[in-house]
Amino acid sequence: MFIKVFASAALFLVSAVSFAQTADEMVDQARQLEKQMKDAAALSLYKDALKVQADNIAALTGASELCSREGFRTTDKEEKSRIYTEAKSYAEQALKLAPENADANYVMAVAIGRIALASGAKEKVAASKEVKRYAELAIKFNPKYAKAYHVLGKWNYEVANMNTLEKAAAKMLFGGMPEATLQDAIANYEKCRKMDPSFLPNYLELAKAYKENDELEKCIEVLRKAVTLRPIYQDDLNIKSSCKKMLEDLE
Template sequence: MRSFFLILFFIAGITVVANAQTADELVKQADLLEKQLKEEEAYQKFKEAIKLNPVHLHALVRCSELASRIGRRQTTKEKQMDFYQAAKIYAERALKVNPKDSEANVVMSLAYARMSLLKSGKEKVEYVREIKNYADKALANNPNNFKALFVIARWHFEVSNLNAVEKAAVKVFYGGLQKNSLDSAIYYYERVKTLSPNFVLNYLELAKAYNRAGKKEKAVEYLNHLLKLPNTAADDPTIKAEARQLLKNWKA
């Protein structure tokens, strides 16, 4: 009888190892799909991996970021918010696995950033605070995390664009706004450019920041540059289409 139970225990151990290996294999497949710009398929693969290993940090992080990306492409605000909330949930689970992980913190920041675009007033101001909070934590653990630096740059850009009501809310609840937010946005976008020279979206946002700062020639230079870059994310063709439209608008 004792031998029988030992055999069962041994088989159970093999099963656990097999499941873990299967989860890792699914993650490898998902990583490959993401490199091939098949983000929806990658998202599903990562979710399958999480079913087998609920604390797989990489899978949780990638699910969160992909949910934020895929949500951006949805046609209604309701569908967008569904994906953004899923991104937040996956980020929360990743942070439970490792609260200090830089990527886990940055995807939480990204989720709040996406949700903030659908909010206004006090709620938007609250989300804006969380965006920077998690991006700062990401940078504390990895000062060269270009995604976190990009979020910080976008944060400064958006703060510079808050309406009067939102600015008033910031002053009341958080003690005011940082000065020269637009200059800070440009500074951080330039840092991202150095760390990730093929990050297409960064050039688009950097061009917008320079244009707002009254440096249209510099803005046009970056738009033309991004059009020559390879596509490394599923949204890049759309980003390039927006860049072409901006070039037409700015020349008009």
């Protein structure tokens, strides 16, 4: 009897390990698909991995980040909102399982940020502080997290450029917003560039910040570098095209 119970327990353990490995393999395949610019297939694979192992952090964060990207591309407002909500849900699940995981905090910052940019003034202001908090937590848990610095740069840029209605909402809801400047945006974007020189989205946002700050020579230098980079992810082609157009307009 003991032998049968032991054998059953061993079989269960082996099966559990096998499932975990299968989920990890799916995550690895999904990441490869991302680099092949096949986001839809990658997202589907992340979701399949979660069917095998619901608490796989890499699958949850991968699914969240891709939902945020997909939502950004979507033009229909209701569909955009649905996809962003899904992105936030995956991030929440990841944070519940691993609150000190840098990726989990990063994808939450991205999801909330996407929702904020697609919302009205009050909602945007209310979400803004959360974006900053989660981005800073991602950096706390991984000080070399390039994309988290990019999010902080974007946060500074957006807050520094708030319109009158948004500033009024911030004052009413919170008594104002934390200080944010174009210089801080640029500093964070530059940290991202130093840590990950291949991250194309950062070049476009950095160029915009330099232009806004009347530093055209630096703006042009950033754009010239951007157009030489190899696209890696699906959105990179459009981002590189935007950099090229911006450069042509300035030269």
